Amino acid sequence: MKWDALEEEPCSLARTVAVIGDRWSLLILRECFLRKRRFEAFQSSLGITRHLLAERLKKLVRFGVLRRIPYQEAPKRYEYILTQKGLDLYPVIMSIVNWGNIHMVDARGRPMLHEHKNCGKMFDPVMVCSECGEPVIAKAVHVHPGPGARKAPAGGKTEDGAKAKKTVRAA
Incomplete structure (x- = not known):
């Protein structure tokens, strides 16, 4: 790549x-x-x-x-x-900010707080399943090839000669 x-x-x-x-x-x-x-x-x-x-x-x-x-x-x-x-991209940016708030803050604490205008409470972004509404964590996700994935012929190589990828389960 x-x-x-x-x-x-x-x-x-x-x-x-x-x-x-x-x-x-x-x-x-x-x-x-x-x-x-x-x-x-x-x-x-x-x-x-x-x-x-x-x-x-x-x-x-x-x-x-x-x-x-x-x-x-x-x-x-x-x-x-x-x-x-x-x-x-807002959820992506907020997820990166949240990661920074957890892992990169100094002794002074978070540089910014986010208030949800509808309820007036400070919040942290949470990723939830679009189907059931439960919070999603990496070890609870299975990844499968989608329609846009490289197609692997019987020989195990893709059209461009790369080795075919198997279905991956998140760590």
Whole structure:
């Protein structure tokens, strides 16, 4: 598997990493969820170089995670708005934040708390089964090839010559 070809892999995680798998893209997304929209606001908040920020924003726009909308004509300036595809990353971002809250906080505690507007309580994200509503943990999940998986012929190799993968049970 080559880094520059991840988006071609028949693996949803690899394809996702191709889009948001670097630190700057994740931090830009964090800023978007904190309602930042403008280039200068991203740069000021993150301390990222203009070149790197422009590159990451173009990539997120190209993959449909952000939409670029002009807000000023002379000079031409743009806002970057989360698309539905971008908004769908919210549970991913919250899961990463939760992992950090568990494993990476210092003695001062969590840097941010999240309040559920509907009930007014602070919360931690929990992944639940879409079918039964029970919390999901890795050892309670079996992974099976889906319709987009590489097809393995009788010889045990896929069409591209890679060794066929077996059904995997999470650890």
